Amino acid sequence: MTAQTAPGRWPIKLPDLASRMQAATVCTISDPDDALLQALIMKLFADRQISPRPELVSYLAPRIERSFAAAAAIVDRLDHAALDQRRKINIALARELLDNPD
Numbered sequence: 736m737t738a739q740t741a742p743g744r745w746p747i748k749l750p751d752l753a754s755r756m757q758a759a760t761v762c763t764i765s766d767p768d769d770a771l772l773q774a775l776i777m778k779l780f781a782d783r784q785i786s787p788r789p790e791l792v793s794y795l796a797p798r799i800e801r802s803f804a805a806a807a808a809i810v811d812r813l814d815h816a817a818l819d820q821r822r823k824i825n826i827a828l829a830r831e832l833l834d835n836p837d
Contacts, residue, residue, distance in 0.1 A: 766801040775803060779810040780824075787824055794826050798833055809833075 736742070742756035767775060773796045780787050799805045812832050817824045 767803065767806075769796055772796045772799075772801060772806060775806045776810060779807055783810070783814055785814065785824060791824065791826055791829060795829055 736759075738745075741761045742759045743761075745753075745756055747753040747756055773792050776792050776795055777787075780792075795809060799809050809829070809832070813824050813829060816822070816828060816832055820828075822828055
């Protein structure tokens with residue numbers, strides 16, 4: 736199960752179920768660190784058969800929200816912008832997209 740709050744804090748009315756939920760082991764999934772975020776960005780590019788320069792990935796990681804969704808979003812935006820504008824995916828394009836979130 737995944738949830739925003741621990742099962743022990745859920746408003747469960749059935750006593751048996753409530754006690755079982757309070758006994759459940761809780762594990763927190765933190766936001767990705769730099770290394771994981773960079774690896775995720777590389778994997779997302781690789782899924783699209785794009786091989787960006789390592790400098791681009793190093794540029795992106797500290798400038799985006801530290802989440803899996805943000806990594807997927809910037810890779811998608813870069814891919815679409817490069818195709819639409821017939822440009823290479825590079826730091827200049829990334830800078831433009833990050834400066835103009837629309």
